[in-house]
Amino acid sequence: xxxxxxxxxxxxxxxxxxxKQNRKNPTEAESFLWEYLRxxxxxxxxxxxxxxxxxxxxxxxxxxxxxxxVDGAYHSEPRQAEDDAIREKWLESQGFHVxxxxxxxxxxxxxxxxxEIEKQFD
Numbered sequence: 001x002x003x004x005x006x007x008x009x010x011x012x013x014x015x016x017x018x019x020k021q022n023r024k025n026p027t028e029a030e031s032f033l034w035e036y037l038r039x040x041x042x043x044x045x046x047x048x049x050x051x052x053x054x055x056x057x058x059x060x061x062x063x064x065x066x067x068x069x070v071d072g073a074y075h076s077e078p079r080q081a082e083d084d085a086i087r088e089k090w091l092e093s094q095g096f097h098v099x100x101x102x103x104x105x106x107x108x109x110x111x112x113x114x115x116e117i118e119k120q121f122d
Contacts, residue, residue: 007051007052007053008051008053008054011054012051015051015054015056016051018056019049019050019051019056020049022049022056023048023049026048026049027070027072027103028103028107029070029072029101029102029103029104029106029107030048030058030070030106032106032107032110033059033068033070033101033106033110033113034048034059036110036114037059037068037117042114042117042118042121043121044061044063044064044066044121045061045062045063046059046060046061046068047059047060047061047062050062052067052091052094052096053090053091053094055087055090055091057069057091058070060096064120064121065095065096065097066096066097066099066117066120066121067091067096067097067098067099068098068099068100068101068117069084069098069099069100069101070100070101070102070103070106071084071100071101071102071103072102072103084100097120099116099117099120101113101116
């Protein structure tokens, strides 16, 4: 089954439900960035709340191996920062490059966020 291409098959059903809920209840910043990404204006296809291994990433361009994460304030908490580092290292070991933006960056300076995403394709 192709839907397991980047997901752990044994946990796919559980993660799929979480991803579905995340798509139904995005943060304001995720919704805002998705409006730019989903239209294909960057020339690349993005998926949102996509399962890779045991993780659900905010956005991914699978063809280019680019993961985009939009972080809320809790990502600066020591334990969450540690978990994010482990997650990022694993994603990179799978061939993905991870770019992170804060909610504030997305909401207050979307032009520079889009510019930074475009640089990832150079």
